[in-house]
Amino acid sequence: MADQSDVENALVSTITNILYPNGSSSGGVLTQTVKIYRGWPNTASLRADLAAGTLNVTVFPKADTSRNTTRWAEGLVPTGNATPSLTVKVTGTSATFAGSAETGQLAGLLADSLAVVHRTVTGDTPELVAAVLAESIRTQRIAMVNGATVTVPGAGLLLGRIVADQPVIYWTRSQLQQFRISCWCPDPTSRDNVASTIDNALSSASFIALSDGSSGRLRYVATTEFDQSQDAALYRRDLVYSVDYQTTVSNTLPSMIFGDTTLAPLGSGSVTTLLS
Numbered sequence: 001m002a003d004q005s006d007v008e009n010a011l012v013s014t015i016t017n018i019l020y021p022n023g024s025s026s027g028g029v030l031t032q033t034v035k036i037y038r039g040w041p042n043t044a045s046l047r048a049d050l051a052a053g054t055l056n057v058t059v060f061p062k063a064d065t066s067r068n069t070t071r072w073a074e075g076l077v078p079t080g081n082a083t084p085s086l087t088v089k090v091t092g093t094s095a096t097f098a099g100s101a102e103t104g105q106l107a108g109l110l111a112d113s114l115a116v117v118h119r120t121v122t123g124d125t126p127e128l129v130a131a132v133l134a135e136s137i138r139t140q141r142i143a144m145v146n147g148a149t150v151t152v153p154g155a156g157l158l159l160g161r162i163v164a165d166q167p168v169i170y171w172t173r174s175q176l177q178q179f180r181i182s183c184w185c186p187d188p189t190s191r192d193n194v195a196s197t198i199d200n201a202l203s204s205a206s207f208i209a210l211s212d213g214s215s216g217r218l219r220y221v222a223t224t225e226f227d228q229s230q231d232a233a234l235y236r237r238d239l240v241y242s243v244d245y246q247t248t249v250s251n252t253l254p255s256m257i258f259g260d261t262t263l264a265p266l267g268s269g270s271v272t273t274l275l276s
Contacts, residue, residue, distance in 0.1 A: 002169075002212045002248045004061060004177060008038045010208045010216065011059045011179060011243075018201040019057075019194070029197060030055070032190055046184055050233055055194055056184040062240060065178035069244055076253070079213040080167045086126065088160035094151040095160040097126035108257045109133050110159040111152045114140055115258050163255040169212055171246040178221055181239040188227075188235050195237040199223070202241060216245035 016036050020028040028034060034055040041056050049056055085100040086107060095109055101124035108117040116136035118129055126148035134150045137143035144151045152158055181198065185191035199220075207215040221240040 002210045002214055002245060005038075006210050006212065007177065007208075007216055007243050007245055008059050008061070008179065010210050011181065011241075012036055012038055014202070014205070014208055015057055015059070015181065015198055018198055030190070030193055032194075034194060041184060046234075050184065050186040053186060055186075055190055056182075057194065057198070058180075058182045058184070060180045060182065062178040062180045065176075065242070067176050069174045069176045071174065076168045076170055079169050079250075082164040082166050084162040084164040086120065086129065086162045088162055090158050090160045093153060093155045093158055094149050095130075095158060096149040097130050097160075098148065099126065101125050101129050104165040104252070106163050106254060106257050107133065108161050108163075109137065109150060109152075110157065110161075110258055111137055111141065111143075111155045112157050117257060119254075159258075161257050163257045165252045165254050167250065167252050169214060169248040169250055171214070171248045174244060174246050176242055176244040178240055178242045181241065183237045183239070185235045185237075186233050191225075191235040191237050195223075195239060199239050202239070208243065210245065212248050212250060214246050214248055216243040218243055 016024060019030060019034050019036065020026065032053055032055050034057055035049065036057045038059050040060055041058055046056055082104075084105050085102050086097060086105050087099045088095055088097050088107065097107065101107075101120045103120050103122055105120045106117055107120065107129045108115060114137065116133050118132045118136070120129065130148045130150045131145050134143040134145045137150070137152060142153055144153070183191055183195045183198070185194060202218065203220055205218055208218050209215055219242050221242050223240070224238045226236040226238070227234070
């Protein structure tokens, strides 16, 4: 799911990529070493870093700046395309199952206007799937099983399908939060260099990617400087950016298996659409 911590992590990751485009183990765009992290710095650690010429960049939520920006009803957004591990091949009036019958799949057969569906469970095999579907067909007509093959004698149409459950995110609300990106530096030059480098890159970005697959709208708010060189050799600039993002919950939902099938029954002028 996406919450405030995910946005903070996304900002840290974005800033890290700005200052270390080839990875943190390689040299960055600045000559000094830069530590980038969430939260407020520890005073003793910060002083030690500044004395050693190491810059700190922190990401911290700005107090009393959160507001609800929900503009529409809750909804679902697909986040992937799961591929079934079970397969089915139809030849004439016979359907043969193969592959792996892992959980989270729907196996279905459509014999003329009769649709039967089985949700795979732990321990299923192609042979068991075939047996279960054949047993369901037998409630209305003849069906035979041979291993993983189901045969429906006299079927004018036999259709086999496999679908897998699909990952989605369910967003429950939207909110805007301002974040303080603080650059803690030992001298004015390094402060100006690191702050301007970050600000120039963020100002050209409209969105930041979040870990759940959604995005947050990124906007510049303000800049503030704090110089305390007499006591701590500290030169600081804060960049304030707002992020409008969705609170989401991850889930997995079943797929429709025969929703697009339209049949014209033999001897009838009517049309039947099957939803299963």
